Amino acid sequence: MRKEQVLPAIVTIAILSAVVLWTSLRSNNEPTQKNSKPDEVVWALVRSCREGDVEGYLNCFGSPMKEKLERSLKEQGSEKFRSYIQQLIVPVKGIAVFEPKRNAQGNWQVVVEFVFSDRTERQVFLVRKIGNEWKIVGVESSKPVPVLIPYGTPVKGL
Incomplete structure (x- = not known):
């Protein structure tokens, strides 16, 4: 991977990780009863x-x-x-x-x-x-x- 592609890849992974984390926390906090x-x-x-x-x-x-x-x-x-x-x-x-x-x-x-x-x-x-x-x-x-x-x-x- 070239140097110019590393930063966008890291940012993309960070954003996707944040979305996955936010979604999982949100679904765990919803009342089930x-x-x-x-x-x-x-x-x-x-x-x-x-x-x-x-x-x-x-x-x-x-x-x-x-x-x-x-x-x-x-x-x-x-x-x-x-x-x-x-x-x-x-x-x-x-x-x-x-x-x-x-x-x-x-x-x-x-x-x-x-x-x-x-x-x-x-x-x-x-x-x-x-x-x-x-x-x-x-x-x-x-x-x-x-x-x-x-x-x-x-x-x-x-």
């Missing part, structure tokens, strides 16, 4: 409702909410409870999940807006990391927000 962000448990809840996954739905909650839901499951039976959670999500036309914020008690507040054809409802989910998973530990009552134009109104009708 599910529900790695506070708001992901809300999406898991929505998915469980849509699929009628009772076990998945219950696993989104922490105590004491989970125990209350399990009592309800025992009282209603599996099929009726499955139908109930599926019906919760049917009228929802859209979902907006806002950036989670930590509150004074150490929980995370995840504000979620559920868009229905005639209204929007805002709910605040209180989320806490239990073990390696985020769990819903509280839900503030929903606040309906009236809409000026109902969802699905044709543009010509405006």
